[in-house]
Amino acid sequence: MVEQNLRYRSDEPVSDPAVTVDAFADQSNATAVRIEPGDDARALLPHLDRIALVEVNFPAYTDGRGYSAARILREHGYAGELRAVGDVLLDQLSHMRRCGFDSFAPDQAISSEAAEKAFATWPDVYQKTVDGRPAIWAKRHPA
């Protein structure tokens, strides 16, 4: 299991190893699963209630499929830990957080101070996503 160093949840981390999406279907007691870029996150939707950890792998930071995977899971109500692992760099952290990731296990260590600064890059956001931040259009037109 990849050692994590940035985690933004208050619950206890899962200690089970993350299994692949294919293996997960056969293992009724697995609670942690790992999504590769080519996997379909929607395959996990029937099982969200028993998943405590989803790792989304970024073998290359230029492969942006993991952002969609994360967001889809959150949009369908997944409330467990959603961790970005692999080639995760400082400059992607704020967008990843906006897509629903709440922990990060980058191959190259990132200090928590640098991460906090990265999350504070945008004083506002143009889009409504899964992170709860109100979009600028919502602020312009309070309901």
Next chain:
Amino acid sequence: MYQYDSYDQSMVDARVAEFRDQVERRLAGDITEDQFKPLRLKNGLYLQLHAYMLRVAVPYGTLNSRQMRMLGDIADKYDRGYGHFTTRQNIQYNWIKLEDAPDILADLASVEMHAIQTSGNCIRNTTSDQFAGAAADELVDPRPYAELLRQWSTFHPEFDYLPRKFKIAIIGSETDRAAMKLHDIGIQLVKNDAGEIGCRFYVGGGMGRTPMIAPVIGDFVSPLQMVSYAEACLRVYNRYGRRDNKYKARIKILVHEIGADEYRRQVEEEFAHILTLGLEPPAAELERIKGFFEQPGFAAGASDELDLSDPDFALWVDQNVHAHKQPGYAIVNISLKPTGGIPGDATADQIRLMADLALAHSFDELRVTHAQNIVLPHVKKADLYGLWQKLDEAGLAAANLDLIGDIIACPGLDYCALANARSIPVAQKISNRFADLGRQRELGELKLKISGCINACGHHHAGHIGILGVDRKGVENYQLLLGGCEGADTSLGTITGPGFNEDGIVDAVEKATDVYLAQRAEGERFVDTYRRIGMAPFKEAIYAKEPVNG
């Protein structure tokens, strides 16, 4: 035009701060070039043949005099006194230093401009009709919708690492002046039988290595669901676009490979899901933005009279001045294609002059066209003569709009690291060959487009005459294409045959125009004659063996 509120301003300011920090970390060696490159590309900064090149966004091609003047000042302060207007309505500077880039972005931010997402595998500048808000045939001004798309696509967290670049164009008339069907997403605002406005989504068009005309994917999407539908289109692309081969990574390949029907099915599924999330800005936001695009305060009773006794002025009016929907007013096209000049280039002084003219004569508004020209959209006819004289003094009065002298050319191998051949010298030679304006007018509408490589930034596939520069064993060579066209009758050009050297391609173009003149029927443009008689007569003339002189 749109004006930033404090939210918009804080976003561009935050971007400047983010990039300044990224540049510092790069110069200190804290991040590698591989890690830094996508970051600088997302701020429009390329490393080209001679220096860094900065591509500044001109959202849907619209800007005011203050912004235009800043573009001129940036050319003087940070570059070498000129800028280049591009086929996506942007401006490029060719001699930029990385260490200056954050300051340039700060200067741009001070006039509500930026270079956000003008490169990189993300959503690029949304382009539109250069006559928006002025043309008589407009159903609805597309620019408020373009502004909505601009904000939706800016720093979109899910779509920052797409398989490849993504280009959107939006129009609001039947006449397509933005080459909409040759974009990743093209949106046409249409009216249904009930008189309601809707968005027709074309998805999967493009040029480059495998040019394709976009099929209709969403026939009639409510404008109040436009953002959600676009989100669905992008999500399907982000998830399933090819990432194994850079030359097969655009959405056009995905749509082509799975088929338009399957792509539509996936989009509709995603769209249905996205509609449950409440991502769409409210109607009030579109109305707020529309408020910035209301008709300017035209003078009622402005005169439609024009004194055309000056023959040069008369030619310019005839060719470059278009009818405006408001009586007494006109749309002025400023050609950046002087005979023998570099297409799309303008000096800092010329840029500032155009800014001044816009302020004085066009309700402080200019447009950049994807044909690399400038438009003053709302000029009183009574002001035209004085305006023309000033343009003429500054070398901006070439009366060649849409004629063969109005060449579209990418920067090519003189500037661009991606190019295989130079394009500008070819443009200059053709321009000089056809220098005589009478000859150009005789040929009529003839859109000639030159690309220095297969990336097709010169849009050669869509040229009535297209030229593609290639590398033939280290020597520059040029292929000729005929019969491309943008607009409602979009078609892709066909290659004539073996390529030519630089002089040969100019001769070949001339021979093609000779065939047209010999064969044309009444009222036919070059492209119409080509479509009627086909390639064979052109091919025969172009490749005919020269008679041997005894």
Next chain:
Amino acid sequence: MKIITGSDLRTGDVIWWTGEGWSRHVNDAVEAGEHAEAIIARENAKQIVTDTQVIEATVTDDGVRPAHIKDRIRALGPTVRLDLSLKPADPAAGNWVI
């Protein structure tokens, strides 16, 4: 011969490895030798040059001539704006590129 070229990290200027440092003039370029990769790695690490590569060139009467037209244009400047090139006073400078 093989020579090393790159772009100045800060300014983007085209530069050529001289054996001791970097020059903006291709005629100052030297044979890279068998340590080219080590030189490139060392110089990249100094954060002064980027996009560094080994390219082919020949020595002619006019000096060092890169084998590929793209590198010749890099060495000179834009052929259509010789006033902005390294040879602004020579109207025939573009011929060297072909």
